[in-house]
Amino acid sequence: MADACRPWVDRFGLFVTPMAAVAGSVAQEIVAFFERRGVSRAWVNNGGDIALHLAPGEALRVAVCADPRQRDARAIGADSLSIDAADPVRGVATSGWRGRSLSLGVADAVTVLAWSAARADAAATIVANAVDVDHPAIRRVPANQVRDDSDLEDRAVTVAVGRLPDASADLALGNGARCAIALVERGLIVQAMLSLQGRSRIVRSDSPHLRAEQINLPALQS
Numbered sequence: 001m002a003d004a005c006r007p008w009v010d011r012f013g014l015f016v017t018p019m020a021a022v023a024g025s026v027a028q029e030i031v032a033f034f035e036r037r038g039v040s041r042a043w044v045n046n047g048g049d050i051a052l053h054l055a056p057g058e059a060l061r062v063a064v065c066a067d068p069r070q071r072d073a074r075a076i077g078a079d080s081l082s083i084d085a086a087d088p089v090r091g092v093a094t095s096g097w098r099g100r101s102l103s104l105g106v107a108d109a110v111t112v113l114a115w116s117a118a119r120a121d122a123a124a125t126i127v128a129n130a131v132d133v134d135h136p137a138i139r140r141v142p143a144n145q146v147r148d149d150s151d152l153e154d155r156a157v158t159v160a161v162g163r164l165p166d167a168s169a170d171l172a173l174g175n176g177a178r179c180a181i182a183l184v185e186r187g188l189i190v191q192a193m194l195s196l197q198g199r200s201r202i203v204r205s206d207s208p209h210l211r212a213e214q215i216n217l218p219a220l221q222s
Contacts, residue, residue: 001025004118007188008126016126017151020101024093024121027051031117044117047100049093049124051117054085062092064111066195079193081113089190091117095124096131096195097158102143102150106161106172106196107131112180113191123189131176131194133169137162161197169197177201 001018004025008014027044031051034042041060042053052060064079083089094111097103103125110128114120139160143152146159164172173196180192180203194201 001118004116004122008122014126015155016122019151020125021118021122023047023049024051024091024117024119028091028117046117049117049121050091052083052090052092054083054090056085059084064094064193066109066193066200083113087190088115089113090115091120093117093120093124095121095128097128097161101125102146102152102157104129104152104155104157105132105176106138106158106164107176107194108197109193109195110176111193112189114189120189123183123192127176127180127183127192127194130179131172131196133164133172133175135164135168137164164197169199172196173199173201177203 001021004021005016005018008016023046027046027049028051031042031044031053035053040055041058044051054060060083062081062083064081091114094109096107096109098108105128107128110124112120112124112127114123140156140158142154143150143157144154146157173194176194183189184203184205190205192203
């Protein structure tokens, strides 16, 4: 957990605690027991933070849901990713204000692909925090008022997000995309998918010219 979070503090001066990588670290620790002869594929899904084991020649398809409120990803036509053993991805993690953990941002979901589940978990938290904008429709309260044992102490966390104007939603996604681009350029993550109220951005390391791409999704139910 500490190793996965250290780059964000040392290289970016960001506030992040080891708990930002707890779920991914647990998944990563468990999947290591399956990295042995005779096991071609294994994955551990710890509440959306996923660690992978893929033997040479193997692949795995992972569904990505833009709205965690939808229990059936197929209901909103979720995208899917095919991860091959030759790809440098062994961790997938999702963060956002609608998830189980507290968030400083307003993203419905940010899914990150990285070399390990612990690093993906920490990075998803960082990018989700960066998907942010000031607007009266957003309600925030000190973290220790939501959970008295929160390691975020009195930092303001998001507890509700009303319908945002198009310009505000685009600005929030743009802020998050710039953060994701910086992480991809520095080799800290492989890919990030950011979603907010029916809008998404994708940042990929394999793009000829690294950029954020906007995809118009169907309107989500409020």
